[in-house]
Amino acid sequence: MVNQRRFSLSFVVFFPLVLFIVVMLVTTKNYYDAVNRYIDTEYSRIDRALTRGIKVLTALDYSFTNYSNFANPLSEEHNSIVKGNICYIWPIDVLLLENVYSDGLPAVDVDYMIVGEKSLCQAGTKINKLAEQKAGFAPSLSFLHDIESHIVGIHYIDKRGYVISSPDKYAKNFTKELWSTLKARPFWQKTAQDKVNITLAGPGPMLDSMEGQIISLTVPIYEKGVHQGVLSIDFDVDALLTTSENLVGKLHLVSNFQTIPEDAVRIQPIEKERLSANHSIYYEYNSWSEIKNLTFFEKYSIMVAVFIYVLSTVVLFYVNMHTERRYFKDLAARDPMTGLLNRRGMQAVWRNKMTKKNVALAVFDIDNFKTINDTYGHDVGDSAIQLVAKCIRDNIRHSDVASRFGGEEFILAIYDEDIEGMKHILERVKKAIDERSRRVTKNGFTVSGGVVFSSASKAESFDELFKAADEKLYEAKSTGKNKICY
Numbered sequence: 084m085v086n087q088r089r090f091s092l093s094f095v096v097f098f099p100l101v102l103f104i105v106v107m108l109v110t111t112k113n114y115y116d117a118v119n120r121y122i123d124t125e126y127s128r129i130d131r132a133l134t135r136g137i138k139v140l141t142a143l144d145y146s147f148t149n150y151s152n153f154a155n156p157l158s159e160e161h162n163s164i165v166k167g168n169i170c171y172i173w174p175i176d177v178l179l180l181e182n183v184y185s186d187g188l189p190a191v192d193v194d195y196m197i198v199g200e201k202s203l204c205q206a207g208t209k210i211n212k213l214a215e216q217k218a219g220f221a222p223s224l225s226f227l228h229d230i231e232s233h234i235v236g237i238h239y240i241d242k243r244g245y246v247i248s249s250p251d252k253y254a255k256n257f258t259k260e261l262w263s264t265l266k267a268r269p270f271w272q273k274t275a276q277d278k279v280n281i282t283l284a285g286p287g288p289m290l291d292s293m294e295g296q297i298i299s300l301t302v303p304i305y306e307k308g309v310h311q312g313v314l315s316i317d318f319d320v321d322a323l324l325t326t327s328e329n330l331v332g333k334l335h336l337v338s339n340f341q342t343i344p345e346d347a348v349r350i351q352p353i354e355k356e357r358l359s360a361n362h363s364i365y366y367e368y369n370s371w372s373e374i375k376n377l378t379f380f381e382k383y384s385i386m387v388a389v390f391i392y393v394l395s396t397v398v399l400f401y402v403n404m405h406t407e408r409r410y411f412k413d414l415a416a417r418d419p420m421t422g423l424l425n426r427r428g429m430q431a432v433w434r435n436k437m438t439k440k441n442v443a444l445a446v447f448d449i450d451n452f453k454t455i456n457d458t459y460g461h462d463v464g465d466s467a468i469q470l471v472a473k474c475i476r477d478n479i480r481h482s483d484v485a486s487r488f489g490g491e492e493f494i495l496a497i498y499d500e501d502i503e504g505m506k507h508i509l510e511r512v513k514k515a516i517d518e519r520s521r522r523v524t525k526n527g528f529t530v531s532g533g534v535v536f537s538s539a540s541k542a543e544s545f546d547e548l549f550k551a552a553d554e555k556l557y558e559a560k561s562t563g564k565n566k567i568c569y
Contacts, residue, residue, distance in 0.1 A: 106388035170204035193225035196254035199245025233322035283360035421472035424486035
């Protein structure tokens with residue numbers, strides 16, 4: 084008898100594994116979606132930063148182009164020094180802090196420097212007068228350069244030989260050699276040629292540091308249709324692209340003329356109105372880093388997946404063990420040849436059977452079974468036993484019980500309130516055996532039976548009823564066989 088109710092070993096192993104994989108796939112998908120949302124958030128932040136930079140630059144462009152904000156002579160409110168044929172001019176702090184034009188507003192320290200050719204430090208020279216026209220805007224540059232942590236400087240570079248820069252550290256690193264190459268650089272050429280748009284240039288190295296890079300938003304300054312210089316806002320690339328702790332990978336901003344690496348994902352061109360840019364942003368993807376980040380941020384989901392795997396495996400093993408135990412217990416209570424209950428099984432069912440109906444305990448025995456074995460062999464004898472068992476199963480109800488106690492002897496327990504109904508079932512069993520027996524032997528064979536009846540009100544044991552039924556069987560055998568005695 085094969086146990087069909089147990090789970091196969093492969094099912095016990097692979098079904099929990101499939102559940103684990105499904106949960107992990109869902110977890111990975113959630114992490115993937117979360118990473119994309121974080122990247123979208125960072126891209127939006129960078130877009131807003133560039134938008135604010137464009138607005139600031141547009142406002143400064145309008146002021147520089149349309150107004151001349153004459154300051155007092157540079158020598159009155161500024162310090163100056165000449166080093167290496169370069170003039171450096173910076174505000175006198177005390178005067179700025181006590182400026183009478185503040186109208187009582189809190190004093191604000193400013194940080195800028197004007198640097199240019201040597202003649203810039205000489206009052207009355209052409210370049211000195213030109214710088215005085217724009218020097219009035221220098222405090223505005225100082226107020227604006229640190230409104231965002233990623234803005235590291237705002238500069239006005241005049242082609243006639245001077246620079247206004249805030250903060251002053253940019254100008255402090257300005258040299259004559261740098262000035263001689265500045266107007267030949269691509270950003271200057273591109274900015275000067277585009278009168279309509281703001282130009283995004285870089286990334287390039289910072290002047291005041293050996294480390295770090297900047298990108299610049301630049302716009303040309305024209306006066307009466309003549310190009311005079313360039314206004315620039317510098318962004319610290321590292322500060323601009325620094326991501327939240329939710330992202331393990333880094334963001335990169337590159338020129339489209341650069342080769343984008345293979346580990347770049349979510350490549351997005353920078354496109355904004357009035358911005359001339361050949362740049363893209365991408366997210367640097369590293370599989371191992373993402374797996375570690377997934378493990379950290381989704382640790383509870385992974386713990387749930389492991390718990391489901393372990394629990395389902397344990398449950399399936401337990402179900403299998405319970406099924407196996409029940410199967411072998413059932414197997415021990417059944418006759419292996421016929422599948423009917425054996426003596427132990429019959430007695431166990433009898434003890435546990437709770438009914439208020441009458442019971443008929445019948446004992447059937449194959450007539451002349453030894454002759455069948457001697458004439459046709461034990462194989463045919465076994466077939467005869469199996470045929471009787473099948474006829475019994477086919478003609479009794481689910482509420483009835485059948486068993487084989489060994490040899491050719493079969494015991495049936497029929498439950499019903501009507502004695503005649505129980506007799507009808509037993510006669511039906513005998514008739515079926517008589518009709519089908521010719522399938523086993525040419526002349527067929529018969530069975531004899533002994534039956535006793537008992538009611539639920541009587542406290543008769545199985546052994547007592549079995550003994551009485553066996554006596555009725557003996558009566559049937561001794562009075563001609565092929566009959567049922569009640």
